[in-house]
Amino acid sequence: MTLLPHSGVSLIFTGIICATLSQEPNLVHIVQGTIAAAAIINEFIAVLVAKKGFELAGEMNA
Template sequence: MVVVILNLGAPLDYHLIFGAGLFTAVYIISRFFGKYFGARIGSFYTKAPTTVTKYLSFTLLPHSGVSLVFTGIAVSVLTGLAPECAQFIQGTIAAAAVINEIIAVMIAKKGFEWAGELNANLISS
């Protein structure tokens, strides 16, 4: 998996990240709403505790390496067929992953705090 992530980031033209700004924002916002409402609806229908219903969605926001792996696969397939789309997808997902790993991790921590799942010793560190 590390090799695939390195292969995704190594040839990345960092201008693509800035060029995909609007699409990156749309992707991040759409992903947030999907996680937020999906977790709320799912936990409501499964009769999960109130803290799960209210805060689970915030803990799901950080990007995982899996999305980068799938992006790497999509880029490798599209490189021969539509290289401009491959670069576009690569820039959008890479930018979203960087942004989500910075901001979403802090939001996830807050979600755990709001749910009362972190003890006082962990919160202060």
């Protein structure tokens, strides 16, 4: 749950970048797709890595 604001910030910055690049629609689609995909992938990988880190630190009983 703590990672959700992180991806929200990246998506807000995506909107700002796309507004700046609005004269180049092809670039806008590339940027939107790339950052959205990266945010989704990050949400899955970061959760697993954080869980493993907590297990290695002895903070969880796994």
